[in-house]
Amino acid sequence: MLYVVATPIGNLGDVTVRAIDVLKSVDRIAAEDTRRTRQLLSHLGIVGKPVDSLHEHSSARDVERLVEHLQAGQSIALVTDAGTPAVSDPGEALVKASIAAGVRVVPLPGPSAVLAALVASGLASGSGFRFVGFLPREGTERRAAIALVCETPEPVILYESPERTKATLRDLADAMPERPACVARELTKMHEEIVRGPLSDLAEKDGWRGEIAIVLGAWSPASHAESIGEAEIDARIDRELEGGTHAKAVAERIAAWSGRPKREIYERVVRRKSSSR
Incomplete structure (x- = not known):
């Protein structure tokens, strides 16, 4: 056996x-x-x-x-x-x-670090949860994984290394700044630390160490999408393009943030990129 x-x-x-x-x-x-x-x-x-x-x-x-x-x-x-x-x-x-x-x-x-982090976070819900493990480190796969997290209304739990925790929190906050979250560090150990707050706040913190689990609370993608106006989307497209980000990457990032279809956002990005020339 x-x-x-x-x-x-x-x-x-x-x-x-x-x-x-x-x-x-x-x-x-x-x-x-x-x-x-x-x-x-x-x-x-x-x-x-x-x-x-x-x-x-x-x-x-x-x-x-x-x-x-x-x-x-x-x-x-x-x-x-x-x-x-x-x-x-x-x-x-x-x-x-x-x-x-x-x-x-x-x-x-x-x-189980998954369950320990979930129950300590205060973000568990009766609708279950999604465990995604470690996010891909870069590129299209990473953006797609973050988009999936954005589309998930249930709590989400993921693992991260201390070296990449700040970058991951920043990427998540970029898409969902107000989503409630928790970083559970060194669970059951002497230096156990559980930090709670919106992603935008957690993304500002430095110095993460040890074994880390991140819990994201329940989320309403539809309500979030409704709160983002057309002008806000256009303004962010312009900022991303000015920063030199490729149009496809801009579309993936903004689609995850806005909750709009990626194809729709991509066409919008292309139009604004052409009009700015």
Whole structure:
């Protein structure tokens, strides 16, 4: 069997009794970071357990070897750096391969940065939520992902590295300045910090550190679109074009911000660009 084992996201006291029992009983462990996992095992008094590396750069053959162990009758515990494996995590490949091979997959629920950030944010709603993981770093894919976030009325949760948190908050605030948000940093750890406010305020903050989750509150794209007048759209198109941004990128950015169809905005951008020459 493949056990998908949630481990603490910071505070080691959050490990479950069942997780400890499984980590002790399995034949081997597949870990995103073997050093970090061995530290956890040492803390739990588990020694001599084979620990295999399974990270974002692991090959398909690495996954196959683990599946071969499972098919040979061994049991494996899949763990990630922290929290629940296979959620925006390389362990997803092993879960899919195990299912395809007819291996039983057993989940062990426990710590989750997604849920911890959501419940602490005060932004949860009865309509559910969307988890998007890490946004693409740049280009069309990033703009498309931000546009999807803008179109999502339910709360949205995403992860970000501390180095890119300010840039991501700025991009989100550029599209939805008044959307309520929360940055949850170093959850369950000594320096835990939970900062709440509109995106426009959070985007001004510097010095983000540690593991970060961003929660965006419920949002009404239609109401937001209605509040933006035609002159405001034209003024922003002109500002973006003056800054040297390519017409297509301008259209994608303003469509996300205004809630208008991208094709409509693109045609508008082209017209204003031509008239300014």
